[in-house]
Amino acid sequence: MIVLLGKTGYIASRIAQLGGSKVLGVSLSDTDYFKASVLSDLLKDVKAEFVVNAAGYTGKPNVDACELAKYECLQGNAVLPGIIREVCEDLKVPWGHISSGCIYSGIRPDGNGWSEEDNPNFSFRCPPCSFYGGTKALGEEVLEGAENCFVWRLRIPFNHEQSPRNYLQKILNYKNLLEAENSVSHLDEFAQKCLECITKDVEPGIYNMTNSGSITTRQVTEWMQEQGLSDKQFSFFQSEDEFMNLAAKTPRSNCVLDTSKAEKAGIAMRPVEEAMIDSMQKMRLELSV
Amino acid sequence: MIVLLGKTGYIASRIAQLGGSKVLGVSLSDTDYFKASVLSDLLKDVKAEFVVNAAGYTGKPNVDACELAKYECLQGNAVLPGIIREVCEDLKVPWGHISSGCIYSGIRPDGNGWSEEDNPNFSFRCPPCSFYGGTKALGEEVLEGAENCFVWRLRIPFNHEQSPRNYLQKILNYKNLLEAENSVSHLDEFAQKCLECITKDVEPGIYNMTNSGSITTRQVTEWMQEQGLSDKQFSFFQSEDEFMNLAAKTPRSNCVLDTSKAEKAGIAMRPVEEAMIDSMQKMRLELSV
Numbered sequence: 001m002i003v004l005l006g007k008t009g010y011i012a013s014r015i016a017q018l019g020g021s022k023v024l025g026v027s028l029s030d031t032d033y034f035k036a037s038v039l040s041d042l043l044k045d046v047k048a049e050f051v052v053n054a055a056g057y058t059g060k061p062n063v064d065a066c067e068l069a070k071y072e073c074l075q076g077n078a079v080l081p082g083i084i085r086e087v088c089e090d091l092k093v094p095w096g097h098i099s100s101g102c103i104y105s106g107i108r109p110d111g112n113g114w115s116e117e118d119n120p121n122f123s124f125r126c127p128p129c130s131f132y133g134g135t136k137a138l139g140e141e142v143l144e145g146a147e148n149c150f151v152w153r154l155r156i157p158f159n160h161e162q163s164p165r166n167y168l169q170k171i172l173n174y175k176n177l178l179e180a181e182n183s184v185s186h187l188d189e190f191a192q193k194c195l196e197c198i199t200k201d202v203e204p205g206i207y208n209m210t211n212s213g214s215i216t217t218r219q220v221t222e223w224m225q226e227q228g229l230s231d232k233q234f235s236f237f238q239s240e241d242e243f244m245n246l247a248a249k250t251p252r253s254n255c256v257l258d259t260s261k262a263e264k265a266g267i268a269m270r271p272v273e274e275a276m277i278d279s280m281q282k283m284r285l286e287l288s289v
Numbered sequence: 290m291i292v293l294l295g296k297t298g299y300i301a302s303r304i305a306q307l308g309g310s311k312v313l314g315v316s317l318s319d320t321d322y323f324k325a326s327v328l329s330d331l332l333k334d335v336k337a338e339f340v341v342n343a344a345g346y347t348g349k350p351n352v353d354a355c356e357l358a359k360y361e362c363l364q365g366n367a368v369l370p371g372i373i374r375e376v377c378e379d380l381k382v383p384w385g386h387i388s389s390g391c392i393y394s395g396i397r398p399d400g401n402g403w404s405e406e407d408n409p410n411f412s413f414r415c416p417p418c419s420f421y422g423g424t425k426a427l428g429e430e431v432l433e434g435a436e437n438c439f440v441w442r443l444r445i446p447f448n449h450e451q452s453p454r455n456y457l458q459k460i461l462n463y464k465n466l467l468e469a470e471n472s473v474s475h476l477d478e479f480a481q482k483c484l485e486c487i488t489k490d491v492e493p494g495i496y497n498m499t500n501s502g503s504i505t506t507r508q509v510t511e512w513m514q515e516q517g518l519s520d521k522q523f524s525f526f527q528s529e530d531e532f533m534n535l536a537a538k539t540p541r542s543n544c545v546l547d548t549s550k551a552e553k554a555g556i557a558m559r560p561v562e563e564a565m566i567d568s569m570q571k572m573r574l575e576l577s578v
Contacts, residue, residue: 034323070371070427070430070431071367071368071370071371071372071374071375071431072371074363074367074368074371074427074431075364075368075371078360078363079360079363079364079368081360082359082360082361082363082364083360085360086360123413124412124413124414124423124427125413125414125416126416127414127415134413138359138363138413141359142359142360142363
């Protein structure tokens, strides 16, 4: 049995769907997994073989909300991973934590994406950062040296579905866009590869779980026009300063991650262009039905 | 009724003792105050007029232990203040949080001590710091803008008693000492002044609650010799580097705080020399009995 903490979240729902009957979704209202003894009893009761922590605190509608919910953000993103680690190590149950690539900014000075070996550079220890990014980086720090633990770094999830959390939907909805280069994660593929870590013989550790390569916001809007998803004239902020002044309370992480570790481990995700075009085509089909 | 969270701690015990029957001490085994609903019910049940949060996570025997208990440290020092804030603001109960001066390093560039207006410079956002200092600074960040909330910054508590937490006892016990300049807090006076904030008409806010002035470790050892507390030849590390290499896992905060805000508010503590000599004389009396 795979125990999935935070079953109702955007990412968790997809993992639950893909995992089917092997997955037992648990929400905080079912089980107070912030209490180590309660979580431990649950894992013993259901004979958990693996635990997936998808119970992070993100902030709605976006990370700005985390600036106003600091303790909840710390509790969900930095304390909870520590509690789960303690319980899982005690019971010797392997597990995976859904982390975020939003603990980096930009690209590496050598021009490559940030690898799993690089220290976060968009974190409390390396300001500026968002409160969200700070807590996610602390969460990884809390997991340093964890036994039998996967840390899956997701970034900017997207797929073909109409959801306010879907990056492609956001691009279509936002009045103004910020031009930036980013690694992004196809949600369904991300969920699939996380589950493969459980069934295949993958070495535990940190993995950048994004589609290979990177996109720029302008490139995405051009693909959208080419795929007939939108014929609108997309409007861009003139600069990151203008974006910060007009539309944001806290800085955003825009960054490129290196995915070669996941590729070597056999859990690579498709090249980003392929995944995006595929999503856009499905999105268009759904819109035209 | 004053509700005191974390009743068994070193600082809390003193507050409980001084507050007498007005104080209801609560420990985590009595009441799970990490749950907002549980804490709220308690405060309503006992008609709390004030809450003192003395339930921080310090690490035993010293802050190095916090590096190995990261989630507990975050939970106790950064998340808990947020939970208490939420509950106290909801019930309109004034409260005080015991913070730490260990979120600063050194003295201000202008040669004065750090004031309550200065941003922490020994914190995750301003590295290097200890994990302990980082979490205490985050705790203050979580309390930014809190209503009817005192933040009392304690530093290096001392008095005349034999306790492994008493700074003077530590000086007597340690094999080697680190020479450094510091603000320090007479424990009993600190507790007394916190209680006065409740009974007197003191404006809520952050207060550096240390004895005025500062000490150096060498000065303290000289006073000890003068007061006949010890005739041993105190031994010092040659440098902070040697100290870090031989005796510590994480950097220590050594800093001087400005106490003029507390003085203006009528909750000043004695000059540090007076408080220290007094403690040493009492200590000597107790040793000679």
